[in-house]
Amino acid sequence: MTLVAGSQTPNSSSAHITRLEQEDAPAPLPQGMETPLGLLSFEATLATGRSSEKFSLYLDPTLGVNGYWVRDSAGNWVNLSSAPYDGKMANEGGRLRLDFEISDGGQFDADGRVNGIITAPGAAAQMSLSLVGQAPDTAGGLWF
Numbered sequence: 001m002t003l004v005a006g007s008q009t010p011n012s013s014s015a016h017i018t019r020l021e022q023e024d025a026p027a028p029l030p031q032g033m034e035t036p037l038g039l040l041s042f043e044a045t046l047a048t049g050r051s052s053e054k055f056s057l058y059l060d061p062t063l064g065v066n067g068y069w070v071r072d073s074a075g076n077w078v079n080l081s082s083a084p085y086d087g088k089m090a091n092e093g094g095r096l097r098l099d100f101e102i103s104d105g106g107q108f109d110a111d112g113r114v115n116g117i118i119t120a121p122g123a124a125a126q127m128s129l130s131l132v133g134q135a136p137d138t139a140g141g142l143w144f
Contacts, residue, residue, distance in 0.1 A: 018117075046104055
């Protein structure tokens with residue numbers, strides 16, 4: 001696993017990933033969500049004047065994940081590496097690349113503050129696409 005800031009826009013970013021930790025997956029997860037790596041929690045310090053950053057997470061394709069899933073500020077699980085969130089998935093050099101963007105202080109920045117630091121726990125996960133749009137079995141809102 002490799003996490004990179006600004007990999008899709010070379011020389012346009014001077015963000016620094018200051019922390020990357022692999023943790024147990026949070027409970028409860030939405031029905032049908034599989035997280036082979038558990039929760040990935042990271043922090044990145046943005047360059048002066050930047051309000052968001054694009055990230056790429058490189059993984060072994062045999063993990064079978066279909067996105068980088070995070071909870072938004074309302075507790076909904078969303079796939080940031082999907083077209084509705086201007087993300088994408090691609091194969092590059094025999095590895096799966098999950099591209100996504102997070103805004104400082106936005107709904108996917110866990111600290112919720114505009115402070116030059118993005119705090120982002122999420123999961124490279126497999127979620128059956130036929131489940132998208134169904135209500136979760138637990139409290140905490142809808143996920144899609």
